[in-house]
Amino acid sequence: MRRMRGAALALLMLCGLGMQATAHAASMEPTLLPNVQASTFEVVAHKPTHDPLTYARKLPMELLPFQQRTDKYYSIGTAFAIGHNRYVTAGHVLMVGLDSLWGPLALRDASGKVYPIDKILKFSLRKDFVMFSLKNPPSEASLPVNIHPQLNKVVYAVGNALGTGIVIRDGLYTSDTPEQQAGSWKWMRFSAAASPGNSGGPLLDTHGKVVGVVLMKSANENLNYALPIGEVLNAPDDKAVIDERVSYQFDVFDTTLHNIFKGTFALPLSQSGFFKAYDKLQRAYSKNQLAKLLAHDPAKMFPNGEGSNELLHEVPSMSNFPSVVARDNNGQWDLSAKRQRKVTLSDNGYIEVGSFRNNLLMHLRKPDSLSATKLYHDPKTLMDLILRTGYMKRRVGNDRVKITSMGEPVRDFVHEDKWHRRWQIRIWPMPYANTNVVLMTLPVPDGYVGMMQFAKASQTYDYLINAEALSDFMYVTYDGMLKQWKTFLTQRDLLPDAFKHIHIDFDYGKRFDYRSKQLQLSWTPKLQKIDPESMLTLGFSFFKDHGKVVWDVADVWAAPNPYDRDAINVARVAQPTADMEDSFKSTWHKVEHRRHPYDGVARNDDDIMKITSVAGPVAEADPQVLYPVYYHSEGAQPQPKMAAKLKLLMSGLKIRDR
Structure with a gap:
């Protein structure tokens, strides 16, 4: 299963993309700058203090810019104050903290002081904002608001551009455009430049008043998008609102469901309490959507539906490389896999790797000197063998360093598929990337066949249920x-x-x-x-x-x-x-x-x-x-x-x- 936010189909979030926009010569009134700077913060997460990974050589951290390699925090986005202990950022910035391997998010001011988030006060998934408080707010500084900005006037995008500190850039408030789902409000469009890290920052008028929250850019033009600040102020207090169209797909066919992820829960909550409540809703919705997708058109579903007959009558493929039963463009179910390369191991062992869609497929022939019992029951040994392919490397600057071990998995369990095959599922964290490696393997006489996925920490549950569902469609020879x-x-x-x-x-x-x-x-x-x-x-x-x-x-x-x-x-x-x-x-x-x-x-x-x-x-x-x-x-x-x-x-x- 793959989950795609509805807005993201047309718009790209700023926290992951750079931007270009027409520059303007206007400058903000100098007397306004101190308050703007005192009211604007970086959203940060603490870098992991322990790295469970082992590398082929020492990481060349000297290749990174000084600030990046010495900073104890990852810079996620921007936030700003709009009242007494009231702060706002983009909802998608906050969601980086969902099931994060980096720990809770916090704010950091221009002097480098870090302030833990206390309570989540308002949230909207569709409008993409969150309001929260801090445990020890730094001061009473905050930005005034203007809920009636004028078109074609100068505006300033304020944010933590590229993680190098607060930057102010000017442009024009050019137009409004209805939001995509139902036209319930209008996005502000503006030409001030914005860069990765600007997400969640304030869009200001010439008086230093907040007119919007910088969120995203158009995929096809050099204009950026902001949520009008009035939408934040008028949102219900003490409530999290989830009401967004989310598209779901499953890898073995091209059917897509377009339904509304909908729900609410009471606020305020701590950051961990918020994520727990949100995660409960999201997991239930994801599980429900996957079930609906698999039951969507039973007349065309393998193995009893239309297009299945030929595969049910074919002489088996005797290849020891796994494949996936998938539906082609003609509605026929057939075997699908792309075998790509073979890596030789010692003592007659080897690993073949290939792919199916975004899934890495593999066949491991164990070395003769390795005990089968150890291989089947020691996940570290299995992953260490897979890493010998050199498939996983950590990028440091313009260098890439091979990962040689990931240690022990954080989860290790057996999933029994529809055909009563017992897949061993293991999950390893890659803390530096806030990513989990999901490995699903099936023991076979000469070693293993399996599938591997790389899931952002916040999407790991979706990837996991996708892998479990995909196991029903795996084609394996012994x-x-x-x-x-x-x-x-x-x-x-x-x-x-x-x-x-x-x-x-x-x-x-x-x-x-x-x-x-x-x-x-x-x-x-x-x-x-x-x-x-x-x-x-x-x-x-x-x-x-x-x-x-x-x-x-x-x-x-x-x-x-x-x-x-x-x-x-x-x-x-x-x-x-x-x-x-x-x-x-x-x-x-x-x-x-x-x-x-x-x-x-x-x-x-x-x-x-x-x-x-x-x-x-x-x-x-x-x-x-x-x-x-x-x-x-x-x-x-x-x-x-x-x-x-x-x-x-x-x-x-x-x-x-x-």
Whole structure:
């Protein structure tokens, strides 16, 4: 799920963006400056005193500007006083403190003194302002207000521009424009320049009176926006008002919900009390919107809706890289993932990384020297391996330093998805960026598959429920050497429920046995080697079993070792429905009637001899499910030898699927 504020679709908040505007020669009357400066403050948050991250080398902090590297605080925005212990800033500036890794917000004056926020007195999410008090206000200095400013007059944008202290810049109050949601009030538009950090600062007239709160800029023109100060003064006292259109999306399809995030709660509250009350409303709304989105159009939702049939009938993808079941522009559900690069680790280990939308996908093949039990149950070890990819680096000036460890996660729990797969979800903080890393991984025989997201601290809950919902759409193959399977199968608490009905048993050099609800398969070294490095891949897929969609094994593949092109393979093929493409029907016809290449005649394909037959009912029985059976052998092999191998394979196979 992705949450987007309605206003942000057309407007960009100043706290994250720089601006350009036409300069004017007018200057503020010097006698007004002392009061303006005494009444205007930086909004700050204390820099974390402890960094849990470890880096490849010492951070080159000398590359940062002196003020930035020596300041104990992060500069967030601007605030100003408008009465006795009454201060105003932008609502989105305050919301930086929601679930922040930086601690509570405070104000800092021009001399560097910091004043903790005491109570939140007024708040509006849609109008984007907050009024609050301080625990120990510095003085009685405050700015007078003018609720009836005149168009085309000079105004001054006052703010903590670029975090370098209070700056005053002039321009014109050019026009008004209705707010986007319902036109309930009008934004002031002005041409005075504003920079990152100006958010929440006062917009003044030539008499030093506040006419508005600087909030944002237009996406397409060099004009900035302010909320008229009258909207702040006339807002209900002792109340937080949440009434804003919020758009929600989910990564696997392009459906978007546009609903109103609405609610109120009583003020005053402490900063922590305010965030607790707001967070409760926001989480309930987010959870509700996600549920509505997933239930929005059940006739088109995977796996029972329109466009699902082809994926439910396809032979499983045997790739050990994870993918996501997503709906394409034609309404068809298909596998989606972009594999990007592979990083080699020691002792035959490696990590492959790729992406799906804004999600980082990965497959980790554990180093042979690393205990599987340690990997599955020690999240620090897992993350340290992932960090070897060099994917995460901390930017310091124009340098980037590799993060080598993130320590222990702050949260570690198991999420069971719709298909009863047990995903381990861990969350690590990156305090310097006020960001959390959300890692969702699923143990597989050779290591892990998973997905990683980077969430701003205030958005972590949204990202977390998004990841949990996305787990229902993850497509995963179980692949590994027999020695890896042996350890993996002992991790009973981490195995999907599907393995309750799967029995895998082997004795090196003697026999291999596989049993499931669908089939029973066994062989001896006469057919294929059975060694610790012999490969076994179970192609899990989504398919219908007696009318109900299940997630289970639909393909069994085995090879003598990871490098050998010899292989045996038994795959599930279901009778296509009438609405499916002709290619599915053609394949089914060949399988059902044992037509080439399913006729037991060996053929050469890229220097690999292949022979295929079919297990299951004969054509006259109108079967619903059949199992093509494959034997592959590298190099030129005579038909009698291939036929003998196929016969051995078929003799150890029993189909139970009906």
